[in-house]
């Protein structure tokens with residue numbers, strides 16, 4: 001942050017990040033709601049380097065690096081979670097055709113799992129979201145054959161021993177039921193391969209179909225299968241907060 005002519009005016013940086021109009025951002029600054037690198041900035045004409053400044057509005061981190069992109073994709077079943085496939089199968093690249101930046105997928109889903117995958121060119125954020133240290137939670141809907149044992153939620157939350165170690169759910173509930181087809185919702189905060197399928201198989205409920213509906217603070221919502229949407233400034237701020245950025 002500086003009071004010289006270097007950098008970009010703070011209200012422009014905030015407006016470019018989609019917070020509000022430049023005029024309204026000036027008001028936010030004057031009202032003392034904006035901090036830069038941890039310090040409250042209220043003076044008119046403050047400039048920052050958007051590449052390096054850490055800006056918060058009302059305590060929420062604001063994404064300021066305009067070259068960074070953040071998307072949510074609803075991956076259809078049958079699509080491999082890579083950007084290219086030597087065997088010629090359909091990949092995530094098929095859905096990011098209009099985006100000029102090179103994007104990375106945040107983790108993977110099994111080819112026969114559908115649902116939420118985050119895509120970004122923010123390598124630091126992507127790495128942290130996948131790092132066990134931050135324990136970012138993911139929520140899945142799994143179709144299994146009922147009836148469901150009354151004890152199932154307790155067993156999953158207590159945890160089970162899998163071939164590669166202990167695993168447990170943070171939350172469990174029956175989401176829907178049609179005859180013997182039961183949709184269960186499972187939340188956990190780890191990313192080992194096939195973890196939900198292995199966990200449910202271990203307790204006697206092999207998964208018939210699987211979809212990821214949430215990744216940390218991001219929800220799949222009504223995003224149609226095979227479509228991609230840009231995350232909002234608020235959502236990006238929530239992702240930063242989830243991994244202490």
Ligand code: URA
Nearest residue numbers: 110113194195196197
């Ligand atoms: N757990 C699984 O078993 N499969 C996925 O695709 C994701 C989590």
